[in-house]
Amino acid sequence: MPAIASVEAFIVVVPRDVPYLGPLRAGETINTRGYFIRRGNRSAYPATDTSVLVKVTTACGCVGWGESYAIVAPGAVAEIVTDLLGPLCIGRDARDPIPLHEDLYDTMRVRGFVSGYFVDALAGLDIAVWDAAARLAGLPLCRLLGGQRHASLPAYVSGLPRETLAARVDLARDWQAKGFDAVKFAAAVAEEGEEAEMAALRRALGPGMRIACDMHWKHTALAATRLIDRMHAHDLWFAEAPVAPEDIEGQREVAAKARTSVALGEEWRTAFEYRPRLIGRCMDIIQPEMAHTGVTEFMKIGRMAEAFHCRVIPHASIGIGIFQAASLQASVALQNCDGHEYQHSIFDRNLRFVTGDMACADGAYRLPSGPGLGVAPSEEVWRYARQHHPA
Ligand code: MG
Secondary structure: OOEEEEEEEEEEEEEOOOOOOOOOOOOOOOOOOOEEEEOOOOEEEEOEEEEEEEEEEEOOOOEEEEEEEOOOOHHHHHHHHHHHHHHHHOOOEOOOHHHHHHHHHHOOHHHOOOOHHHHHHHHHHHHHHHHHHHHHHOOEHHHHOOOOOOOOEEEEEEOOOOOOHHHHHHHHHHHHHOOOOEEEEEHHHOOOOHHHHHHHHHHHHOOOOEEEEEOOOOEOHHHHHHHHHHHHOOOEEEEEOOEOOOOHHHHHHHHHHOOOEEEEOOOOOOHHHHHHHHHOOOOOEEOOEHHHHHHHHHHHHHHHHHHOOOEEOOEOOOOOOHHHHHHHHHHOOOOOEOOEEEOHHHHHHHHHHEOOOOEEEOOEEEOOOOOEOOOOEOHHHHHOEEEEOOO
């Protein structure tokens, strides 16, 4: 039996010149830990690209890699992996990722750790075990998940990290010229307002381009509904995260009243968090984030959404490319998946950190070939990574 012999965690911190979502605005400063608050959505962001890698090695020498969401306080995620979850995996069969995930999730539910950093740590570990399981089977992960439903995945360009609306419009035009037919802009940095940004983009890009708005949880249900209506006049593709993530009733109200598709879910980690929103018809599109869910929950969420006739367009967060590959492998296995977010300012610069032929060009992702995830950390990443040992 290919028993798990070791589990290791590595914190990766890659400096970047321009923060994710674009330059700092007036009044925004980076603190001593490298974080700053975007005033537009009151959220903490890192000035670096930060994540946690998880390495699982079996007694027979098979290695699987995973990556967790850990863009702030990555030490918390790494500590949960090395102190708690990793040691519980030793001796377990790497070909049993789902039973292992179930058992690890169960260890903390009586304490209420059913989301947050605990599940993020579990997600990275889960991806690593699935990678090892698929490599042991000699199959690409998508085949182990039931088969490759989609040959490629349409990619939408997410975020236009420029300082002014005119520069963001120019950047969207550049992407259109490169063969991308869908783009999403971010309310947190749309100083002139979402409606003005939407109108300017539509004018510049023409009727064939799909344009979505990430509303960044900023509004009340009533204000969101009115704003979506005004953007609908410019043929809005979907409205993402219109109200506070805790406001299930508000989510339901917006989805019921809006004439545009509502997309939700990047901040939820388990099927239990999606379930009441699916029952409540709070959205038309779900956006699971692989670095929060891991493969096991991602597939459970995706299949559950299918039963509610809900579409899947996964989220893409900050990482070096390991969870991105896992997300592509899982996405191509889901019938109800219509495409995938493309964070060009992260994906393109970090592609040097993974081996393999994963790519995004001409409006679509290319699934990395080969067994497992099809990617592994490259030599280059070790310039920015350090192993985390239990405190
Ligand atoms: Mg978003």
